Amino acid sequence: MCNECGCGxxxxxxxxxxxxxxxxxxxxTVIAVRESLFGANEAIAAQNRADFRRHGVLVxxxxxSPGSGKTALLEALIPRLPLRCxxxxxxxxxxxxxxxxxxxxxxxxxxxxxxxxHLDAAMIRAALPQLDLNTIDILFIENVGNLVCPASxxxxxxxxxxxxxxxxxxxxxxxxxxxxxxxxxxxxxxxxLLPHLPQxxxxxxxxxxxxxxSSAPCLTLSSxxxxxxxxxxxxxxxxxxxxxxxxxxxxx
Amino acid sequence: xxxxxxxxxxxxxxxxxxxxxxxxxLRALQVSVGALSGCEPDLxxxxxxxxSPDTSAAGAKLEITFQPARVRCTRCGQEAEVAPNALCCxxxxxxxxxxxxxxxxxxxxxxxREDAHVQ
Numbered sequence: 418m419c420n421e422c423g424c425g426x427x428x429x430x431x432x433x434x435x436x437x438x439x440x441x442x443x444x445x446t447v448i449a450v451r452e453s454l455f456g457a458n459e460a461i462a463a464q465n466r467a468d469f470r471r472h473g474v475l476v477x478x479x480x481x482s483p484g485s486g487k488t489a490l491l492e493a494l495i496p497r498l499p500l501r502c503x504x505x506x507x508x509x510x511x512x513x514x515x516x517x518x519x520x521x522x523x524x525x526x527x528x529x530x531x532x533x534x535h536l537d538a539a540m541i542r543a544a545l546p547q548l549d550l551n552t553i554d555i556l557f558i559e560n561v562g563n564l565v566c567p568a569s570x571x572x573x574x575x576x577x578x579x580x581x582x583x584x585x586x587x588x589x590x591x592x593x594x595x596x597x598x599x600x601x602x603x604x605x606x607x608x609x610l611l612p613h614l615p616q617x618x619x620x621x622x623x624x625x626x627x628x629x630x631s632s633a634p635c636l637t638l639s640s641x642x643x644x645x646x647x648x649x650x651x652x653x654x655x656x657x658x659x660x661x662x663x664x665x666x667x668x669x
Numbered sequence: 670x671x672x673x674x675x676x677x678x679x680x681x682x683x684x685x686x687x688x689x690x691x692x693x694x695l696r697a698l699q700v701s702v703g704a705l706s707g708c709e710p711d712l713x714x715x716x717x718x719x720x721s722p723d724t725s726a727a728g729a730k731l732e733i734t735f736q737p738a739r740v741r742c743t744r745c746g747q748e749a750e751v752a753p754n755a756l757c758c759x760x761x762x763x764x765x766x767x768x769x770x771x772x773x774x775x776x777x778x779x780x781x782r783e784d785a786h787v788q
Contacts, residue, residue: 444782445696446782448686448779449777454774592754595705
């Protein structure tokens with residue numbers, strides 16, 4: 418087991434130089450390398466994160482399957498937040514979602530990904546010149562509806578929010594652990610439909626999330642029931658304050 | 670379905686390393702694919718030949734090792750292989766675990782041969 422980064426590989430970078438060619442014919446050489454294929458994305462994400470922190474902007478990456486209610490949630494939530502919000506929306510095609518959210522008054526920009534199934538850090542970086550970070554407190558990034566690929570791409574966000582609507586299977590966290598185990602908050606959406614969907618058990622969803630060794634809070638809400646959004650508003654305000662304090666008090 | 674992008678990243682990394690070994694050609698790339706990485710090894714194998722023409726990796730093979738998820742419990746110290754959707758400590762049940770493997774897609778090695786041996 419590697420002792421340096423705990424990656425699970427049977428050697429460490431320090432041992433790289435001494436590593437002997439293994440089972441290769443004499444004219445072949447085996448070179449040990451260790452490089453994450455997400456490294457290039459992570460480098461850009463780090464630049465994004467530094468820019469967001471410097472401006473005290475809380476960036477929230479919303480991830481879910483298509484149709485779980487990300488856009489409707491932002492439409493309902495943004496007018497209720499006493500903070501200046503902006504939104505980046507990723508979709509394969511159309512700017513329908515961006516136009517809907519823009520009606521809240523928040524600056525909203527569509528990122529059309531073409532055939533790409535997720536947003537990556539470079540797409541966010543390319544969109545940043547459209548935003549004046551000095552005039553924003555919270556940036557919501559509505560990721561492409563997909564429970565697999567977005568999980569692998571750090572965008573530079575402060576927190577990840579995973580949505581699961583009650584119209585879906587309540588065991589989604591067990592089926593898509595890659596996305597849910599990294600979430601900082603899980604939202605069970607469209608809860609107004611729960612009386613019609615007795616097969617969906619929110620406690621089962623949360624149990625699946627706990628199986629992923631996650632202590633992320635789990636909130637059940639409906640974008641059509643404003644009172645149900647209050648715990649989410651409180652969570653966002655707390656995170657925003659915590660982020661600003663961390664920045665202000667961070668040692669040089 | 671970002672495996673094609675991963676293939677391109679793989680080739681970029683391999684070419685960077687290859688630059689340190691003049692006179693050698695790539696025969697194979699060794700890749701570790703984690704259980705929680707969101708990457709499908711079969712797709713990677715399928716797409717790699719489409720990403721590699723006109724690069725130093727043209728004709729090279731992919732050797733993929735699947736890396737199961739592994740956790741280290743910060744409560745009881747146990748290290749164990751776990752299912753991707755059951756990440757709590759299998760020994761004591763604690764959720765206070767660190768994911769120590771199975772999260773990434775890594776280029777772990779290159780197999781090179783002398784140019785003279787290339788047909």
